Amino acid sequence: MQDDGYQYLAIANTQTAPYGTAAKEALKNLDLYDVLRDRMITGENIAQTYQFMMTGNATYAFVAKAQVKTLQGINCWQVPQKLYSPIKQDALLLKQGESNVAATELFTYLSSDKAMEIIGSSGYRVPKQGGEE
16 A cells, blocks of 8 residues: 555454455455554444445445445455455355245345346356356
């Protein structure tokens, strides 16, 4: 980070938020984690981390691409995938939900091409055919 004038860098809680873990991994892989540690603030989750950035309480923040992709006037750096472990997000249908029509329809929809298109256009990676990323 070349900007010494920044106040805080916000990341999500590494104990509870996958985005926080990814941010920490990226910073460590860039040999910046220890250098920046004293100027980091931690959000309880990715939403609070985003809030720190949007309210100006943090100059920089590691947030989800989907949170900022439509914002105007925001400078973004997409963290290269090689700097952190993939963030896997899954859906599952519980046994008790198998008889719930709404639950089964939602689960079916989440696997549809339309849902994959929406998820992908929101900035998330979608699995290729066969479930592989």
